[in-house]
Amino acid sequence: MSTPTLDPARGNGEQLGKLSAEAASTGTARSDERIQPEERVQPDRVPAWEDQAPIHLLWINAGLSCDGDSVALTAATQPSIEEIVLGALPGLPRVDVHWPLIDFDSGPEQGADTFIEWYRKAERGELDPFVLVIEGSVANEEIKPEGYWTGFGIEPATGQPVTLTTWLDRLAPKALAVVAAGTCATYGGIHAMAGNPTGAMGVPDYLGWDWKSAAGIPIVCVPGCPIQPDNLSETLVYLLYQASGQAPMIPLDDQLRPRWLFGSTVHDGCDRAGYYEEGNFARTYGTEECLVKLGCWGPVVKCNVPKRGWMNGLGGCPNVGGICIACTMPGFPDRFMPFMDEPPGSRVSSAASQIYGRVITNLRRITLHTADKEPKWRRRGDELLTGYRP
Numbered sequence: 001m002s003t004p005t006l007d008p009a010r011g012n013g014e015q016l017g018k019l020s021a022e023a024a025s026t027g028t029a030r031s032d033e034r035i036q037p038e039e040r041v042q043p044d045r046v047p048a049w050e051d052q053a054p055i056h057l058l059w060i061n062a063g064l065s066c067d068g069d070s071v072a073l074t075a076a077t078q079p080s081i082e083e084i085v086l087g088a089l090p091g092l093p094r095v096d097v098h099w100p101l102i103d104f105d106s107g108p109e110q111g112a113d114t115f116i117e118w119y120r121k122a123e124r125g126e127l128d129p130f131v132l133v134i135e136g137s138v139a140n141e142e143i144k145p146e147g148y149w150t151g152f153g154i155e156p157a158t159g160q161p162v163t164l165t166t167w168l169d170r171l172a173p174k175a176l177a178v179v180a181a182g183t184c185a186t187y188g189g190i191h192a193m194a195g196n197p198t199g200a201m202g203v204p205d206y207l208g209w210d211w212k213s214a215a216g217i218p219i220v221c222v223p224g225c226p227i228q229p230d231n232l233s234e235t236l237v238y239l240l241y242q243a244s245g246q247a248p249m250i251p252l253d254d255q256l257r258p259r260w261l262f263g264s265t266v267h268d269g270c271d272r273a274g275y276y277e278e279g280n281f282a283r284t285y286g287t288e289e290c291l292v293k294l295g296c297w298g299p300v301v302k303c304n305v306p307k308r309g310w311m312n313g314l315g316g317c318p319n320v321g322g323i324c325i326a327c328t329m330p331g332f333p334d335r336f337m338p339f340m341d342e343p344p345g346s347r348v349s350s351a352a353s354q355i356y357g358r359v360i361t362n363l364r365r366i367t368l369h370t371a372d373k374e375p376k377w378r379r380r381g382d383e384l385l386t387g388y389r390p
């Protein structure tokens with residue numbers, strides 16, 4: 001098994017892409033094992049950060065979306081986008097972010113340095129390696145005789161908008177990895193509801209659920225409407241470490257979500273779960289009890305937001321009084337509507353917890369009454385009452 005290392009004599013942009021492909025083909029790209037010490041990049045052979053050729057991050061926000069995932073990423077703190085871009089994380093390869101939300105060049109065509117030129121360079125094979133981030137759902141461009149649903153830049157030869165599906169066809173085969181950011185890009189989201197006119201879908205629906213990049217990496221789906229900021233920044237960091245041979249294959253579940261982020265339910269991490277267990281349910285907003293009767297889907301939704309908080313560890317839907325509407329789930333929104341109604345499946349379990357909860361609560365009150373007192377030997381007097389034996 002070869003050891004992934006970077007040769008300082010060569011530009012590492014080319015090497016980083018090869019390392020990941022090598023990792024996939026040699027078995028170092030495992031989803032279920034930790035990377036072995038001998039497989040790690042040798043620190044003394046990694047060029048200084050400022051001397052490294054960057055990994056490019058090409059962000060296309062031209063899917064059907066509200067750009068909420070771009071906005072969300074600006075709020076990431078663990079790590080922040082600034083830390084990623086400025087190389088503040090040990091061992092993180094240099095990254096050049098081409099992101100419409102913040103790039104000074106984005107907007108109309110501006111000659112050779114125009115923002116869209118980065119995407120054309122990638123199409124021509126002049127940017128290697130690059131990670132492609134897609135925001136927004138993929139409209140079905142095949143269902144209409146003329147016009148387009150979504151465009152990103154202009155085709156120089158025709159002057160016509162380049163559709164998202166065209167960019168996906170051109171860039172996905174060349175990308176080191178494809179990241180679907182937010183529920184619209186992962187599974188279609190709100191635009192893909194029953195009755196929509198665009199035939200919207202997620203990136204895996206378009207490229208195929210078994211699709212893999214040239215480096216052997218499946219589509220990485222980070223859902224959320226919008227995405228939890230740190231979930232995205234952390235996933236990008238993981239892929240950058242993987243690209244530089246410092247992490248094994250990103251572990252994904254059967255819906256292509258990072259397993260360490262989406263392995264538990266909202267309910268598992270909810271501040272109100274104790275109330276649920278004791279059958280204590282809110283009937284109006286603004287109370288501290290469990291919100292299941294008001295429409296919370298938390299017990300059956302995979303999301304870490306109540307544990308992680310929303311920004312800088314604070315917030316997190318039910319923790320701060322909002323029902324979970326299951327925005328990270330592939331069936332969102334259709335399977336979880338109408339939002340403000342009690343989930344049908346929760347009636348049996350919440351009725352059972354009300355019966356069981358009353359018994360448990362009363363037993364706990366008895367124990368609490370005993371436990372909420374100091375031991376009797378802690379008092380003044382000339383006698384030692386602790387039971388001490390010399």
Ligand code: SF4
Binds near residue numbers: 276290296298318
């Ligand atoms: S508010 Fe929702 S997630 Fe929290 S305990 Fe109740 S059902 Fe579970």
Ligand code: SF4
Binds near residue numbers: 317318
């Ligand atoms: S807790 Fe529910 S509504 Fe909130 S982000 Fe997670 S899945 Fe979405």
